[in-house]
Structures are given as C-alpha cells and as structure tokens.
Amino acid sequence: MKQILLLLALTLSFTALAQKGTISGTISDKSLNNEPLPFANIVIKDTTIGVNTDETGKYSLSIEAGTYTIQFSFVGYETVEQQVTVTAGQTVTVNVSLGAGSYTLKDVEIQATGNREKETALLVEQKKAVEIKQSIGAQEMSRKGVGDVEEGLTKITGITKVGSRGIFVRGLEDRYNNLLINTLAAPTNNPFKKIIPLDLFPTDIVGVIDVYKTFNTNIYGDFAGGTFDIQTSIGNKSVTRISGGVGYTTNNNLEDFLLSDDAKTTEGFFGFNGKDRELPALLGNSPASHTFTPEESKKSFKSGFNAHKTRSPLNSEISFLHAEKFNFKNDAKFSYLFSLNFDNSYSIRSGVDRTLDFPSTGFIYITDFKKKTFSYKTSTTSLIGLNYSTERLKLTSNTLFIKTTDNTIEDQFGNTSPGQGNRLIRTNQLDRSDYLNTQLLGDYALTADKNQNLKAGISFAMTKYQQPDRKSFEGDQSSMEDSQITTNYGTFLRQYLTVDGNYFVSGMAEYSLKFGNKDKQHKLSVGYDGSINDMETSYRFIAGHTSISNPNPGGFTTNLNSIDTQINADLASNNFYFEENTGSTYKVKLREMVNAGYGNVLLKFADKWEVNGGVRLESSNRETKLRYQGSQTAPFHTKKYDNFYVLPSVNIKYLATEKANFRFAASKTYTRPVIMESFPLTYLNPDGTSVQGNPILKNSENYNSDLKFEIFPTSKEIFAITAFGKLLQDPIERAYIRNATSGRVESYLNSDNAKLFGVEAEA
Structure with missing residues (x-):
C-alpha cells in the first residue's frame, strides 16, 4: 500500500511539473556597456509572481503554461514590458537591456x-x-x-x-x-x-x-x-532566527576583574541592577541638610562601597529576529519585524591621568595618577516595525527601545597635588540609560504617474540617564597593588545624577514635484523639519562625616575591597554619619527647539550637468532655567539663546563619461553644543576636578566645500578622490581653568575660528 501511495505521489508531482515552463535570461545595463545588472525585478504583470536577478544579472522563473506580459525594472531605470508564451516543459530565454528612465x-x-x-x-x-x-x-x-x-x-x-x-x-x-x-x-x-x-x-x-x-x-x-x-x-521576507556568540579580547577577558556587589548578581549580569542605588526615599524631591541616623543609614543605603574580585568571563551576545510579509490584492503588502538583542562586554583599561602647570620655573604636575578602570557593559535593544504599502501609499511604524548599563570600578593612584603622593582614589559608578522612540512615517503619490509626492513623519521619544549612588573615597596606600588603605570618613561621597528627557518630539513633511517637457527630469521640493527637546536634571550629594565621639578621628586602616565591614560597625557605634550636602544648583531645566523650512530644485542640462540647489531657513532656540548659589527654593533664572540661520546649499554634478563623474558641493551650516557643554551644572569628579557647562556658549557657524572625482570601472567597483575644506566661526573648544578651592575646572568656550582641509580616497 505504501508503494502504491508513493507511486501515486510521484506521478502527481511529475504531472504538476510537466504543466509548467520556465522563463530565464539575463538583464543588462545599457548605461554600463550592457554589463550584467544584479537585483533587477522580473514580475508577471497584474500578479504578485516575480523574481530578482542574481549578482551576475541572471534570472529564472517557473510558471504555468500560457501567455503573459513580463515587466522588467530596476531602481532608477525604465520599465520594459514583453509578451512571452510559455510552453509546458520548455524554457523560454528572454534577455533584456535596461536604461535610465524618467523615474531616476x-x-x-x-x-x-x-x-x-x-x-x-x-x-x-x-x-x-x-x-x-x-x-x-x-x-x-x-x-x-x-x-x-x-x-x-x-x-x-x-x-x-x-x-x-x-x-x-x-x-x-x-x-x-x-x-x-x-x-x-x-x-x-x-x-x-x-x-x-x-x-x-x-x-x-x-x-x-x-x-x-x-x-x-x-x-x-x-x-x-x-x-x-x-x-x-x-520585514521584506519571512524569517525566524535565534543566534548567539561569545567573544574574547586579549587583556580584557579571563583576567582578574573588579565588580561592584550589585553588578555581580543575575540582575546585574543582564543590566537590570541599580534599584539598590536609588536616592533614599526619605530625602524626597527637594534637598535638605538631613543628617542620617544609624538606623536610617541602614535602611536607606542598600548598596555599599565594596568591590568584588573575580575573573572576567567571555563577552557574550544573543539575538532573536522574527519577520513576516503578506501580499494582498491590488499590490497591497503588509510586513512586520520584531528584533530583540542583548550583549555584554568586559574591559580593563590602564593608563595615566596628569594635569600640568607651567610656572616661571618650568612645568610641574598638579596631579599625577596611574589609572586602572574595570568596566562591565550591557545593552538591550528591541525594534518593532510595521509596514503597509500599496501602489501609491507607504506607511511605516517603528518602536525602538534601548537600555544600557556601565558598571565601573576605577582606581587612581599617585599625587593628588604637588608633594602629596601615594594617594588612592576609588570610584564605584553605574551609568544607566533608557531610551524609547516611536515613529510613524508615510509616503503618498498624489498622482498616478508619481510625479507629485507627499511624505511626512512624526516621532515621540523619552529618555532617562542616571548615575545613581556614584560612590567614592580616597586614602593613603603604599602601592597600587596593596590591598590595604588608610582613609577617613571625610573623603566619602555619594552622588546621585538623573537627567530626565521628558519628551523629544520630531516631525517632517515634504512635497515634491517632478517637471520637464520630456521625461520629467527636473524636481522641486519644499518641506519642513522640526524638533523640541524638554529635559531637566536632579543632582544630589550625600557626604560622609566623622563624629566628634569617634575614638579614631584621624582615620582607620582596612581592606580596600571589603570596606563596608568597617563602615557598618562605625555607623552602629555613632562614629560616622551621612548628611545631604546638595546645593541650590541641583536642578536645571532645558528646552531646545528647532524649526526649519526649505526649498530645493534639481535641474538637468544637456545630459551632462545636474545642479541641485536650495536654501534652508532654520531657527534654533535654547532656553535654560537655573538657580544661582543661594536658596534651594528660589525662583529660576531664565537664559535664552535664539538664532535664525539662512543656510544655502548647492551640489553640482558633471557626467564626464558613462562611468565617471565630477562633483562640487558648497554650503553653510552651524553646530550646536553637546547638552552638558551648555548645561549650567558643575559635575564633580572624585579627584577634585570638575566639568562645568557654559549656558552662554554660542553655536558655531560653518562654511563647507567639497570637490570630488569618481569613476565606476564596473557595476561593483568604485574609485574616488575628494578634496574638502571647512571654515568654522566660533568653534566650540574645551578649556581648563585653575580653581583654588576645587582643583581643575573643565569648561567650554568659543574660540575665533578654525580651518580644516583634507583629501580622502575611496576604492
């Protein structure tokens, strides 16, 4: 019976195959001397049946016997239609050469x-x-x-x-x-x-x-x-994939390594640690000079100063991807994609950190440290994408989530000031960020010939960046390898930095029109871009203090990596206490807004010249609210920085041959500072240095030019050489200022101008 069923199945299979024929051939590129054209489209007209050419320009399509109209097309090329009769069991060869068309x-x-x-x-x-x-x-x-x-x-x-x-x-x-x-x-x-x-x-x-x-x-x-x-x-094809891997980096993996206690947990491994580092709830949202009792300290501080000594394992990663595509009537398509990725890495960095001064007697080191940093990083990324399209409409929705952590233990050993050496500064830090961005985009052909198009998009994002319970202390040590340290509680500090991105909204819209007497080779575009960013900070400090009753006010000696044993004993004995020491500048609010309109025209002349020119009118506004030194409840002062820019741009292309182009581009642009560069917040480092934002920092204005020659020997090769130049007015630069009370201060200033020239080659 099984043999009969098998024979019947084979008979049906051969019968089905015998009813089909094959269309095959090669698609070539007219503009490249009829070289093979990879990834061209071959579609049976009025159906969803089709294939693409391979990397050699060849294709093969199996189809039921009959007469069909075949459409041959490629991005930027004309569409060619050809009627073909397919006979069962036979192969029809159809070779087609495509050239640039009106849709380029x-x-x-x-x-x-x-x-x-x-x-x-x-x-x-x-x-x-x-x-x-x-x-x-x-x-x-x-x-x-x-x-x-x-x-x-x-x-x-x-x-x-x-x-x-x-x-x-x-x-x-x-x-x-x-x-x-x-x-x-x-x-x-x-x-x-x-x-x-x-x-x-x-x-x-x-x-x-x-x-x-x-x-x-x-x-x-x-x-x-x-x-x-x-x-x-x-999701342009159906796929489900799970993949993973491990990695090894010399001098980083399988080495002696230090981790904070909360990072060596399962939650820490996957990047979900940090809850034990949150600001104590009893402090509330507004700072006060609160002194913690021993019982309050025990309940409030669930993360200590210890460091766990271990061996760094291999880096690892794992990912999951699932996508599906559906075809409907009238050339409508829907697809979705879901991706989830996790990876981690261990790194060990050693080096020196020095600050120099140049008095009249010659240079001296203000600080001179050997530095060693142990860093364990994790990142989790997820994307959900939905896509729907018809002949004239494309709709896309994307939701992107990114979560990162960076757990570091850093030791600085050396001179904290001239003549004061053999000091060790230990920092126990967690950087944590959450990022959520949701987008909706659309592209619609206003006319059936697609000579008029409208596209638009909007996104909404929220971010959160934290350094919860950034712990540090310092003391005397005989060498960097010594396990013992002599310290006192006056050097102990906890910092709590939070930067809340309340919302970031971005939008765009563009209308385009193709025009021209013959093949609509010219194009006019007008559009709008804009964004608004609203964020605020909270920066709180809790410092350690030695009690008057402490029998060892000069300090104590203990194991560097197990210091919590001494801390807990002294807290219980009232020899030591924590107190909040947050200043009035702990909270800063920032709102940035950009609004721009633009117009652009693309013209083609004599089959050799293409000119793309336009102008962008863009306003850039920054509003900062801050408190000066004084009351923590005083009204905010507002600083505004508003600019309006006229930004022209021109791109010129000359087709020297079918395979070679000359290009020239010139434009005016500007540069906004990094957020913390203009934020009026003083970020304190454990070694006494600090980074201070400059709220009156100006945007720089830039003048750019490029000249490029490129040649395409084949459809898969390019050689290009580009010369470029830039003039930056009011460029933003890092500056260092000596401060008698708090050490070196790093800030940001505008210098007069900067010039940049270069040449780059591509092959």
Whole structure:
C-alpha cells in the first residue's frame, strides 16, 4: 500500500511539473556597456509572481503554461514590458537591456526599500545621486562581519572610531555629527554625548546607513562632520532566527576583574541592577541638610562601597529576529519585524591621568595618577516595525527601545597635588540609560504617474540617564597593588545624577514635484523639519562625616575591597554619619527647539550637468532655567539663546563619461553644543576636578566645500578622490581653568575660528 501511495505521489508531482515552463535570461545595463545588472525585478504583470536577478544579472522563473506580459525594472531605470508564451516543459530565454528612465530622480531618494540593502544597488544609487553621499547596507555589513552600526561606519572612507570618544568624521569629533533615524531627528541617550553611541544599534535592526558628508537642505542645519541616517530594517521576507556568540579580547577577558556587589548578581549580569542605588526615599524631591541616623543609614543605603574580585568571563551576545510579509490584492503588502538583542562586554583599561602647570620655573604636575578602570557593559535593544504599502501609499511604524548599563570600578593612584603622593582614589559608578522612540512615517503619490509626492513623519521619544549612588573615597596606600588603605570618613561621597528627557518630539513633511517637457527630469521640493527637546536634571550629594565621639578621628586602616565591614560597625557605634550636602544648583531645566523650512530644485542640462540647489531657513532656540548659589527654593533664572540661520546649499554634478563623474558641493551650516557643554551644572569628579557647562556658549557657524572625482570601472567597483575644506566661526573648544578651592575646572568656550582641509580616497 505504501508503494502504491508513493507511486501515486510521484506521478502527481511529475504531472504538476510537466504543466509548467520556465522563463530565464539575463538583464543588462545599457548605461554600463550592457554589463550584467544584479537585483533587477522580473514580475508577471497584474500578479504578485516575480523574481530578482542574481549578482551576475541572471534570472529564472517557473510558471504555468500560457501567455503573459513580463515587466522588467530596476531602481532608477525604465520599465520594459514583453509578451512571452510559455510552453509546458520548455524554457523560454528572454534577455533584456535596461536604461535610465524618467523615474531616476524619484528612485534616487527612495529610503529603506528592499533593494537598498544590496551593495550593488547602493553603488548604483551613489553613482546616480546628485549629492555626495555614501551608504552601507545590510548585505555589505553581513559580508564584512560587522556587528553594529559604529563598526559598519568605520568601513566608510573618512570615518574612524577613537576609543571612548566615538565616531570622528574627517577629523571632527562627536560634537560635529548629527543622527537621524528614518529621516527623523533623534535625541541622545547620554547628555555627555551629541548622539547615541552607534555601537548600540546591532546590524539585525538596520537596513541601510546613509552618510551625508555634505549638507543638503532636507537635513538639519546642525552639520559639520557628517549626518548619519539609520534606516531600520523592514520585514521584506519571512524569517525566524535565534543566534548567539561569545567573544574574547586579549587583556580584557579571563583576567582578574573588579565588580561592584550589585553588578555581580543575575540582575546585574543582564543590566537590570541599580534599584539598590536609588536616592533614599526619605530625602524626597527637594534637598535638605538631613543628617542620617544609624538606623536610617541602614535602611536607606542598600548598596555599599565594596568591590568584588573575580575573573572576567567571555563577552557574550544573543539575538532573536522574527519577520513576516503578506501580499494582498491590488499590490497591497503588509510586513512586520520584531528584533530583540542583548550583549555584554568586559574591559580593563590602564593608563595615566596628569594635569600640568607651567610656572616661571618650568612645568610641574598638579596631579599625577596611574589609572586602572574595570568596566562591565550591557545593552538591550528591541525594534518593532510595521509596514503597509500599496501602489501609491507607504506607511511605516517603528518602536525602538534601548537600555544600557556601565558598571565601573576605577582606581587612581599617585599625587593628588604637588608633594602629596601615594594617594588612592576609588570610584564605584553605574551609568544607566533608557531610551524609547516611536515613529510613524508615510509616503503618498498624489498622482498616478508619481510625479507629485507627499511624505511626512512624526516621532515621540523619552529618555532617562542616571548615575545613581556614584560612590567614592580616597586614602593613603603604599602601592597600587596593596590591598590595604588608610582613609577617613571625610573623603566619602555619594552622588546621585538623573537627567530626565521628558519628551523629544520630531516631525517632517515634504512635497515634491517632478517637471520637464520630456521625461520629467527636473524636481522641486519644499518641506519642513522640526524638533523640541524638554529635559531637566536632579543632582544630589550625600557626604560622609566623622563624629566628634569617634575614638579614631584621624582615620582607620582596612581592606580596600571589603570596606563596608568597617563602615557598618562605625555607623552602629555613632562614629560616622551621612548628611545631604546638595546645593541650590541641583536642578536645571532645558528646552531646545528647532524649526526649519526649505526649498530645493534639481535641474538637468544637456545630459551632462545636474545642479541641485536650495536654501534652508532654520531657527534654533535654547532656553535654560537655573538657580544661582543661594536658596534651594528660589525662583529660576531664565537664559535664552535664539538664532535664525539662512543656510544655502548647492551640489553640482558633471557626467564626464558613462562611468565617471565630477562633483562640487558648497554650503553653510552651524553646530550646536553637546547638552552638558551648555548645561549650567558643575559635575564633580572624585579627584577634585570638575566639568562645568557654559549656558552662554554660542553655536558655531560653518562654511563647507567639497570637490570630488569618481569613476565606476564596473557595476561593483568604485574609485574616488575628494578634496574638502571647512571654515568654522566660533568653534566650540574645551578649556581648563585653575580653581583654588576645587582643583581643575573643565569648561567650554568659543574660540575665533578654525580651518580644516583634507583629501580622502575611496576604492
């Protein structure tokens, strides 16, 4: 019976196969001497049946016998239709050559389509675009083994990663960069950085990263180094994947390591520690000079000063991805994507930290430390993406959540001042951030021929950055390797910093019109971009004090990593107490607003010249509310900084040959400071130094120019060389000020100007 069923199944299978035929062939590119065109589209007209060409331009499509109209198309190229008759059991060969068509300008600006993740498609887009822009897609990042966006960007010419300072573009640091997520402005998750650290974006959630090294009127005027536009992934195919891995870094993993007690728990491993570090509830929302009783200290401070000595394990990561796509009638499509990623890493950094002074007798070290830092980091990232599209409408909803922790134990050993050596400063710190960003975007073709389009988007984000119970103390030690320390309670300090991003709202809208007598090759765009950022801080201090009744007022000697035993005994004996010492400047409120309108026109002349020019009118407003030294309940003082900018931009492209272009770009832009650079808050470091924001810091104004030559030997290759120059008026610079009472103060000032010139090559 089984043999009969098998024979019947095979007969049915062969019968089904015999009723089908095959269409196959090669698609070539007219503009590149008929070289193969990868990832072109082949679709049976009025159906959802179709395939793409492979990397050699070949395709094969199996279909029922009959007569069909086949559509051949590619991003930025004409669509060709051809009628084909398919005979059962036979193969029909259809070779087609595609050339640039009337939809080039539209297609160059399409964001986050499936083909844009392919290397070859992005190279074609780069060749045909007027602006100077580079992109890296999911395919290239996967091929190069890239794990996150930051690593991916370093594969682009002119972009480097400089340690903990993040991404540098053409020698300009984080302050001069800007970040968009799906063309919408995005807040930072860390007020000490201009943009979100890009290593928090795993490649699982990224489709394409667009990098603008030149300014265009449709991106924000806060531009000098580069603007990164992260286009998140869409569910363009059905997939469910669970993956994991471990990593080893020399001198970091499987080494002696220090962790705070709350970080060595299961919650700490997964980045959910910090609850035991919260500000004691009895202090409330407003500071007061409250002195803690021994019983209050026992109940309020659930996290101590101990450090746990262990061995650092391997770094690890795990991710889950699920996506599904559905096709409906009338070419309607719906897809969704869910991604969840977790990773952790251990690092050990050793070095020196020195402050120099230059009196008339020669230079001296004000401070001279050897420094060793143990850091355990975690990050959790989740993306939910929903996409719906028809022939004329595209709707996208994205919700992005990022949670990070950084647990550090840092030792500084050396001279805290000239002549005062063998001092050790121990810092036990947790940096924690939560980031939630929800977006809704739409793109609608107002006319059937798609010559008029309207796109719009809005996002709402909330952020929270904390350094809860940042603990520090110092004392005498014979060497950095000594396990004993002699200290006194007057050096013990707990800091509680919270920066609440109450809301960050961003919006954009753009209308575009393609015009021209023949193939609508010109384009006019007008649009709006805007954002509003509302945030406030709370910065509280609790200091240790030696009681008058303490029998050892000069201090005590104990084990450095198990100091809580001595602390708890002295608290119980009333030899030591904690007291809040928060000043009136603990709370600062900030509101930043940007509103901009722009117009842009793209013109093509004589099949050789393309000119893209426009102007952006942008207002940038900053309102800061603060209290000066004095009463903690005094009214806030308000400082306003308002600017209005006229920002012109021009991009010119000359098609020297079918494979070579010359490009020129010039623009005016400006740069806003990092949040903490303009925040009137004094951030105190355990070594006595401090960082103080400058509320009257001005935006810098930038003048940019680029000249580029590029050649595309094949559809997969490029060679380019670019010369660029920048003039920065009122650039923002870090400055150091001597303070007799609190040591070195780091602040930020505007200098007169700065000039930057460079050459970069790409191959």
